Amino acid sequence: MTQLPTQADAIVVGTGAAGMSAAIRLKKLGLSPILLEKTDAFGGSTAVSGGAVWIPCNPHSAEVGHADDSKEAALTYLSAEMGNRMNAPLVNAFLDTGPEVVRFLETETEARFAARALGPDYHPDLPGGTLGGRVMDPLDYDARKxxxxxxxxxxxxxxxxxxxxxxxxxxxxxxxxxxxxxxxxxxxxxxxxxxxxxxxxxxxxxxxxxMGNALAARLGKTVHDLGIPIYYESALAGLEQDETGRVQGVTVEQGGQTHRIATRHGVILASGGFPQSDSLRQQVMDHARNGGEHHSMSPMGNTGDGLTAAEAAGAIRGQNNLNAAFWTPVSKLRRPDGTKVPFPHLFLDRAKPGLIAVTADGQRFVNESASYHDFVSGMLRAMETGAKDFFLICDHRFIRRYGLGAVRPFPGRLSPFIRNGYVTQAASLADLGGALSLPADTFAQTVTRYNTDAATGTDTAFDKGGSAYNRYLGDPQNTPNPCLRPIDQGPFYALRIYPGDIGTSIGIVTNENAQVLDANGTPISGLYAAGNDMNSIMAGSYPGPGITLGPALTFGYIAASHLARNA
Incomplete structure (x- = not known):
């Protein structure tokens, strides 16, 4: 375990996209930052994510046929998403600086991106929505480097x-x-x-x-090439302030010992939010507070260290978000060692033709091809009216062609998942409903209505396949609707799902410079936040793929730039 320093120009907490973006920018501006990492590996949530980066008017959008995108269109779209919750100064800072950040990263680091010609915003029918260009993917990377x-x-x-x-x-x-x-x-x-x-x-x-692992590897390569030290297994325990309230250092837990590190110019918090903290989740998630299961896909170390330390220093957390987290439905998979882990149902199965989602009353409750965030929002609405159990339902043709959760399509093996109870199999839909204790008549009516609609190509209940985003995720070979097909070829299968997340949206309130604000709206001198430690500029909405990593990279860069200017 590397001995911690006693002082640094700047201290960055966390080694995900936001933290590494900030550290690299600081180094390029002539400062000598250090990175504190709670776990034994760098990359944070970024390294286990899909890696999408949402930045309107990015330098690659024109290359894929979207030169007509504009800041005005993006503002219109985000305004339609957030309404009066939109923090205009922060959103403008993101839209103005995001393209600059991409150019900086591609010039000064190993990071490389490609925009998606077809990659719709999650609600492309809203004013200002687009079908592509705004979302980029990191290029694959040879991590041997x-x-x-x-x-x-x-x-x-x-x-x-x-x-x-x-x-x-x-x-x-x-x-x-x-x-x-x-x-x-x-x-x-x-x-x-x-x-x-x-x-x-x-x-x-x-x-x-x-995907996200490539982005983490590319940024990590630059961090190491620049000689920016990463101190592993070093958890933030608190912030130290002088008599004026300026943050002048941190306390860190490492190896059972508490250490103090002074900072000459400031601290940037980018520790990943609090998705793995049961106590903090229960404060902001009604279903968790009421005893419902909730599972996060974020690393186990993301327990709110940054938020807790900032609040102790006078910071406040966001209070007006539409949602507390960036939701995704998950199933629970038993590993060979017997442990159970969440598996996210992001986009590979739900939107495909021949699947519905039902509650324990045997009725559908949501457009299954909606974004993962919107799907769980539907689950939470159903829970408000008493629903507790949720299932995905499909037939044999579906599961062998598309897979279901952790079950891979043919030639992947299906029988082990039946034996370990991950999926339930039955010869008929009636038997499947019986195995799940669903009301027989209601469940039969639900499937009959869906199958009738599937034959015509129009879902009269929830409009599955009704938007460009829905159809983008469907099966283009299935007509007339790429998201609809009857569930009629036995045997039949069910999979229990739960609310989950890929990160928290509630975080530390900042201004457009990523400076942390106190209850009076005054910046706490020397303290910044970015990534999921920062209250989401999307105010708990989820406009498109990559709306966490785009702002994370951008506000890590903005925080570093402001810190350096005031050094």
């Missing part, structure tokens, strides 16, 4: 990998399932698999980083 730091790169969630740790990216999703039907897919798959097997022999892990 990290050298000795490779062992510190946070590994992806095991259930998102194949063959003992081979990461699967967006390109892979189109190639791997077709390896038996396409020569080019077979060649692609063979090359990727052989590379991975070689990695296992040489490094004991996969090194072809994709």
């Amino acid at each position: 990290l050298g000795s730091a490779l062992s510190r790169l946070r590994k992806p969630i095991p259930e998102f990998t194949v063959l003992k740790g081979m990461m699967v990216g967006r390109t892979d999703l189109g190639q791997l399932p077709n390896m038996h039907r396409s020569l080019s897919s077979f060649v692609y798959t063979t090359r990727v698999v052989l590379r991975h097997l070689n990695d296992l022999l040489r490094f004991g892990r996969g090194t072809r980083s994709v």
Whole structure:
């Protein structure tokens, strides 16, 4: 364990996208920052995320046919999403600085991005919404370039990998399932698999980083190349202030000892929010407070250290957000060692044709092809009227073609998931409803109505497949609606799901410079917040893919720039 310093120009807490963006910017501006990391690996939530980065008018949008996007259109869209909750100064700072941040990262760091020509905002039919260009993906990265730091790169969630740790990216999703039907897919798959097997022999892990892991690896490479020290297993315990209230240092828990580190110029909090804190969740999530299950996909170390320390120093948390977190439905998967872990249902199954979601009363409650955030919002509304249990329902044709949660499409194995109870199988829909204790008549009516609608291509109950975003996630080979098909080919399957999240949206209130504010709206000198420690500029709404990482990179950069200007 590396001995902590007693002083630093600037202290950045957290090594996700926001923290590393801030540290790199500080270094490039001539300061000598340090990074504090609570766990034994760098990358934070970024390293286990999908990696999408939402920045309107980014430098790559024109390359994919969206040169007509504008700040005005983005403002219109965000205003339609947030209404009077929109903090105009913060949103303007993000929209004005975001493209600059992309150029900075691609010029000064290993980070590289590609915009999606087709990647709709989550509500593209709202004024100002677009079908592509605003969301970017990090390019895949050869993590062998990290050298000795490779062992510190946070590994992806095991259930998102194949063959003992081979990461699967967006390109892979189109190639791997077709390896038996396409020569080019077979060649692609063979090359990727052989590379991975070689990695296992040489490094004991996969090194072809994709999605969020690629972004973390790319930023981490620059952090290490610049000589910015990362102190691992060093948890923020508190902030120290002088007699004027200026933050002048931190206290850190490392190896059972408390250490003090003084800062010459300031502290930037980017520790990932509080999604893994039961006590903080219960303060802001009604269903958690009322005893309902809730599961987060964020790293276990994200327990609100930044928020707790900031509030003790006089900061306040956001009070007006639409939602407390960025929701996703999850199922619970039993690992071979017997432990249960959450598995997120982001987009690979729910929007596909031939699936519905029902409550324990046997009725649908939401458009299944809505964004993961909107889907859980539907669950929470149903819970307000008494619903407690939720299930995804599909038939055999569906589960073998598209998979279901952790169950992979054919040729992936299905029987182990039936044996361990992850999915429930029944010969008929009536038997399936009986196994789940659903009201027989209501459940039968629900499926009959859905199947009738599926045959016509119009979902009269919830308009599944009714938006461009819905159809983007459906099966384009299924007509007339890529999101609708009857559930009629036995056997039939059910999977229990729960509310979950990929991070908290409630955080520390800041101004447009990422300065932390006190109850009077006055900046606390020397203290900044970014990433999920910062109250979301989206006010708890979820306008599109990457609306956490885009602002995280941007406000990490903004915080560092302001700190350096006032050093």
